Each structure stands twice: as C-alpha cells, then as structure tokens.
Amino acid sequence: MSLRIFIADDEAPARERLKELLQDIADELATEVVGEARHGLEAIELVPKSGAQVLLLDIEMPGMRGLEVARHLAGLDGGPAVVFVTAHDKHAVEAFELNALDYLLKPVRAQRLAAALKRAAAGQAPRSEQLAAQSAHLSESREYLSVTERHRIVLVPVRDIVFLRAEQKYVTLRTKGRTHLIEEPLIALEREFAKRFVRIHRNCLVAREAIRGFERAAPSHDEPHWLVVLDGIDERLPVSRRQWPMLRELVSDKSLR
Amino acid sequence: MPSIRQNAFSDLLPDFRNLGVIARLLVAVNAVALVAAIYATQTLRAALERFIEDAAFLEPLLFLEVTVLFTASRLLGRLPYVIGCSTVITVAAVLAAFYDAGVASVLHSQPATLRSAFFAAAIAAGLLGYFRLLVKAFSPALAEARLQALQSRIRPHFLFNSINAVLALIRRDPKRAERTLEDLADLFRSLVSDARRFVRLSDEIALLERYAEIEQLRLGERLRITWELDAAPSDALLPPLVLQPLLENAVYHGIEPATEAGDVLVRIERRGDRVLARIENPVHDAGPERVGNRMAMDNIRERLALFFDAEARMEARIEAGRYCVEIEIPYLTQARRAA
Numbered sequence: 376m377s378l379r380i381f382i383a384d385d386e387a388p389a390r391e392r393l394k395e396l397l398q399d400i401a402d403e404l405a406t407e408v409v410g411e412a413r414h415g416l417e418a419i420e421l422v423p424k425s426g427a428q429v430l431l432l433d434i435e436m437p438g439m440r441g442l443e444v445a446r447h448l449a450g451l452d453g454g455p456a457v458v459f460v461t462a463h464d465k466h467a468v469e470a471f472e473l474n475a476l477d478y479l480l481k482p483v484r485a486q487r488l489a490a491a492l493k494r495a496a497a498g499q500a501p502r503s504e505q506l507a508a509q510s511a512h513l514s515e516s517r518e519y520l521s522v523t524e525r526h527r528i529v530l531v532p533v534r535d536i537v538f539l540r541a542e543q544k545y546v547t548l549r550t551k552g553r554t555h556l557i558e559e560p561l562i563a564l565e566r567e568f569a570k571r572f573v574r575i576h577r578n579c580l581v582a583r584e585a586i587r588g589f590e591r592a593a594p595s596h597d598e599p600h601w602l603v604v605l606d607g608i609d610e611r612l613p614v615s616r617r618q619w620p621m622l623r624e625l626v627s628d629k630s631l632r
Numbered sequence: 633m634p635s636i637r638q639n640a641f642s643d644l645l646p647d648f649r650n651l652g653v654i655a656r657l658l659v660a661v662n663a664v665a666l667v668a669a670i671y672a673t674q675t676l677r678a679a680l681e682r683f684i685e686d687a688a689f690l691e692p693l694l695f696l697e698v699t700v701l702f703t704a705s706r707l708l709g710r711l712p713y714v715i716g717c718s719t720v721i722t723v724a725a726v727l728a729a730f731y732d733a734g735v736a737s738v739l740h741s742q743p744a745t746l747r748s749a750f751f752a753a754a755i756a757a758g759l760l761g762y763f764r765l766l767v768k769a770f771s772p773a774l775a776e777a778r779l780q781a782l783q784s785r786i787r788p789h790f791l792f793n794s795i796n797a798v799l800a801l802i803r804r805d806p807k808r809a810e811r812t813l814e815d816l817a818d819l820f821r822s823l824v825s826d827a828r829r830f831v832r833l834s835d836e837i838a839l840l841e842r843y844a845e846i847e848q849l850r851l852g853e854r855l856r857i858t859w860e861l862d863a864a865p866s867d868a869l870l871p872p873l874v875l876q877p878l879l880e881n882a883v884y885h886g887i888e889p890a891t892e893a894g895d896v897l898v899r900i901e902r903r904g905d906r907v908l909a910r911i912e913n914p915v916h917d918a919g920p921e922r923v924g925n926r927m928a929m930d931n932i933r934e935r936l937a938l939f940f941d942a943e944a945r946m947e948a949r950i951e952a953g954r955y956c957v958e959i960e961i962p963y964l965t966q967a968r969r970a971a
Contacts (some may be wrong), residue, residue, distance in 0.1 A: 383853075388801065391804070394802065395800065406667055414891045437891045462789050462792035462796070
C-alpha cells in the first residue's frame with residue numbers, strides 16, 4: 376500500500392521538485408501523489424475529496440496561507456496529517472517547534488522528506504488547538520471561518536460576518552444572506568478577532584462595521600434597555616447593561632468620524 | 633567609472649550646479665549677514681533694519697557669485713582640489729571688489745573694495761571648509777547605506793525559493809538551470825558590489841531582466857511583465873540597485889499574494905534633462921499585509937539623496953487600482969561628468 380500524498384504549493388517548480396524527491400525515495404517509502412493545489416483555496420476544495428493521508432503544505436501561498444488551510448482541514452473527519460514546508464520563515468519555524476508540528480525547510484532534502492512522511496504516516500492530523508496556538512503565536516487571524524460538511528469545507532469570509540451568537544452547544548454565525556452553525560467557543564473567537572468584533576452581550580459578538588445605531592427597547596415592566604440596529608439585517612440584538620457604556624462610546628467615536 | 637569613493641571625497645569641489653549646494657550657499661551667507669547685523673547693533677529691531685539694509689547690498693552680489701560658479705562649475709571640477717579652492721576664493725573676492733566699486737560709483741558713496749573682497753574671500757573659504765566637512769560626514773553614512781542595502785536586498789524568501797526552483801530544473805532542463813544559476817550569480821554580485829559607485833542604466837536594466845527571468849521561472853504565467861524601455865537612455869548614470877528592489881517589491885506585493893495572473897509595468901524614459909523610471913503592479917487588499925516594503929523604499933530614497941541631494945524625486949501612490957512607484961533623477965552620463 377503506498378502512502379497517498381497531496382502537494383500544495385503555489386510555485387510549479389517547487390511541486391515538481393517534491394515529486395522528484397518522492398520518486399527518489401520510492402524504494403524506501405512507496406508513495407502516490409493523489410492531488411496538487413496551486414493556492415490555499417484550491418487546497419481546501421481538493422484535499423477533502425482526494426483521500427490523501429499526508430498533505431505537504433507550503434506556508435506562503437496566495438489565496439489562503441498554509442497555516443489557515445491546516446486549521447480548516449483539522450475539522451475534517453479522517454483529514455490528512457500535515458507536513459508544513461517553508462522557505463525561510465524564522466518565526467513560523469520557532470512556533471512549529473513549540474507546538475510540535477512537523478515542518479520541512481526548502482530546499483527539501485530527500486532524507487528529511489522520507490523521515491517526515493514516515494512520522495506523518497504513523498501519527499495523526501494536527502489537532503486544531505495545536506494549530507490555533509501556532510496562529511496565536513504568529514499573531515495571525517483567519518480570514519475565513521469554516522463549516523465542515525461530509526466531504527466538503529464551506530468557507531465563510533470573516534469580513535462578511537455580521538454577528539456571532541452562542542447558543543447551547545453551538546455558535547450561530549450570521550452573514551447578510553445566511554446562517555451557519557460552528558463549533559468554536561465564543562471566547563476564542565472574541566480573542567482572535569478582537570479588532571473586528573465587539574461584545575454586546577454575554578453571548579454575542581457583533582462586527583463593528585455592521586453597527587448602524589442603537590434603539591431603545593419598547594418600554595415594558597422592566598428597566599429600559601438598548602438594541603443594536605444592524606446593517607442589512609432586520610433582527611435587533613439586545614445590549615447587556617454591562618456592555619452599554621463601552622458601546623455608547625464606540626458609537627460616539629463613529630459619528631464623530 | 634565615476635564614483636563618490638572614499639579618496640575622492642576630500643578632493644572634490646562641491647557641484648555648484650546642484651540645488652542642494654546652491655541652497656546651502658544662500659542660506660549660509662544670509663545667516664552670516666544676520667549674525668553680523670546682530671553683533672553690530674544694540675537692539676533686535678536695529679539688527680533687523682541693519683540686516684535688511686545689508687541684504688539689499690548683498691543679495692545681488694550673491695546671485696552674481698552663484699551664477700558665475702554655476703557656469704564655471706564644470707571647469708572648476710577639472711582643476712586639482714587645492715587650485716580649485718583658490719580659484720573659487722579668488723573669483724569670490726574679485727567679483728565682490730568689482731561689485732562694491734560699481735555700487736559705490738552708482739550711489740556716489742565711498743567704495744570699500746578691499747574690505748568687500750576680504751569678506752567675500754573669508755566666507756568662500758569658510759563655505760568650502762563646510763562642504764568638505766559635509767562630504768566627509770556623509771562617507772560613513774554611505775558605508776552604512778551600503779550595508780543596509782545589502783541587508784534589505786537579500787530577501788531570504790526569494791533566495792531559497794530560487795534555489796529550490798533551480799533544483800527542480802537540473803534534471804529536466806539542465807541548460808535552463810545553468811542559465812538561472814548564472815542569473816542568480818550576477819544578481820548577487822551586484823548585491824555585494826560597491827554601493828557608492830554609479831552604474832550605467834543599461835547595466836541596471838540587464839540586472840532587472842536577469843531578476844525577472846528568475847521570477848518568471850518560479851511564478852510562470854502568473855507573472856506578466858511589460859517592458860517599455862525604448863526611450864531609456866542607456867548611458868545614464870544612477871546609484872546601483874535602485875530599480876531592482878522596486879521590481880522585487882512589485883512582484884512580492886503585486887503578484888505573489890494573488891491567485892490570478894497579474895501585470896507589472898516597467899517604464900524607463902528620458903525627458904530632457906531628467907530620467908524617469910516607473911514601476912506599476914496590481915494592488916491586493918486581501919490577505920495579511922506583507923511587510924518590508926517601507927524599509928526598501930526608505931533605503932532607496934536615502935541613497936538617491938546621497939547621490940543627487942535634492943535633485944532626485946521618488947513617489948509612490950495608488951492610481952486606478954494599481955500601485956505606482958516613480959523615480960526621477962537628473963540625466964547624468966559619464967561624458968557629462970568628465971566634461
């Protein structure tokens with residue numbers, strides 16, 4: 376049984392080189408290249424269907440960087456083990472060591488490649504916490520959130536998200552057109568995307584850009600409270616009393632601009 | 633090959649056709665006049681009145697001196713340094729003497745030719761000393777700039793990916809692999825060359841083409857470069873590695889982060905006494921910011937200033953969704969410098 380390998384790199388010569396090396400080590404380790412991708416988004420699209428056991432993943436890629444690709448793939452059932460490939464990135468390498476992720480340096484040596492593939496074949500796909508720690512270390516935040524279906528990964532651009540609301544076990548992710556459910560703790564999302572989203576309630580983060588204003592809730596027997604009016608969505612979201620002073624300042628800043 | 637090398641530093645008269653030199657000259661002489669006025673009077677008001685009075689006398693003379701030096705700059709540059717200095721001082725003194733005599737005869741006042749000549753000579757000598765110091769002070773700055781140029785130029789990302797690309801070629805296309813290694817060698821030779829020497833534009837363009845060749849190999853059809861070089865004056869002189877880093881930036885920021893193919897434009901042309909270079913690339917707002925652009929740009933700006941003082945211009949802006957960098961330098965050739 377040969378090991379099924381997927382190669383993702385934006386430079387054609389780099390992909391060719393890896394294939395050459397795989398042939399060179401064929402006696403030691405039988406492999407079969409089951410797919411190639413020229414950029415990150417293509418990898419997300421093709422890897423789940425490819426049945427690859429190991430993904431050789433370049434870090435510096437257009438479309439989506441390698442690390443984010445790995446994070447989305449981590450949600451896949453039986454997803455491939457990942458070996459990162461990088462030309463130089465000193466910071467990334469430090470972080471790999473720290474988070475016990477496997478990596479190769481370009482130009483790749485045949486022996487290193489064989490060793491990494493054997494380790495990967497024996498081990499498992501990197502866990503998403505490991506990858507999240509790696510991203511945090513490099514202070515990189517994702518550009519997409521992903522919803523994993525059976526053999527498919529649906530990407531939602533972070534900049535399209537209007538709000539994220541925790542309910543029971545899931546987080547509801549709302550864009551102008553659609554609603555998705557994701558399985559990530561709200562607190563981790565808040566930390567990763569602090570620049571983009573603001574907390575309006577214990578269970579809800581709203582995109583700063585999407586806030587159009589505030590509305591006083593219809594008086595009832597309770598104390599009056601405020602609702603957020605959003606761009607492109609009719610739903611009004613309640614603001615908690617605790618968050619109100621901070622939000623009010625945010626809005627006065629916005630109107631001044 | 634003309635250069636601004638170490639041993640040439642102390643032995644070179646200032647270029648009186650350089651805007652920076654002229655500006656310094658005007659400011660320095662007026663500053664001396666102001667200080668003299670303050671020294672000679674009791675109150676600030678009186679000092680100002682005195683300065684204005686003196687300026688009325690001084691300014692026409694100053695312009696006369698600058699015009700003469702400007703015209704004679706080429707001639708003066710050919711003289712040995714010491715003789716050149718004496719000539720400048722003598723010219724300043726003689727002009728001042730004649731000017732003083734002329735003014736006196738028009739105004740029917742008492743001429744003070746000797747005093748004027750003496751002051752003019754003293755100020756000229758002082759300024760020559762100042763320019764010499766200035767050039768000396770810049771020489772460590774140049775060495776520094778060279779070091780920075782080196783450090784900022786070797787982008788490890790480019791180096792390792794290029795070597796990797798050559799490795800991929802060796803078995804399939806050994807000829808092209810050889811050529812690519814030669815291109816890489818040329819590129820690195822220019823990186824470690826003396827950054828204080830002028831290079832010919834034709835050499836810099838050859839370097840651009842070698843660099844482009846390597847990038848083309850890595851990026852394939854994703855990179856499309858349009859060259860507009862028909863009006864480029866091949867004999868123009870410029871500091872080394874001014875254009876290549878800009879093309880590298882264009883590829884790094886405009887092509888590599890894109891999944892689609894993109895167009896880069898390189899246009900170099902002569903417009904009268906100026907040489908204009910323009911490099912354009914597509915802009916990508918998506919994706920994490922690629923850093924390192926500012927450093928390369930600052931480095932180029934600094935070196936242009938060291939070579940051309942105030943006469944070089946560099947601008948970067950976004951025009952119709954494309955990032956454009958423009959450099960404008962005086963059209964300088966070996967023949968013109970030697971003349």
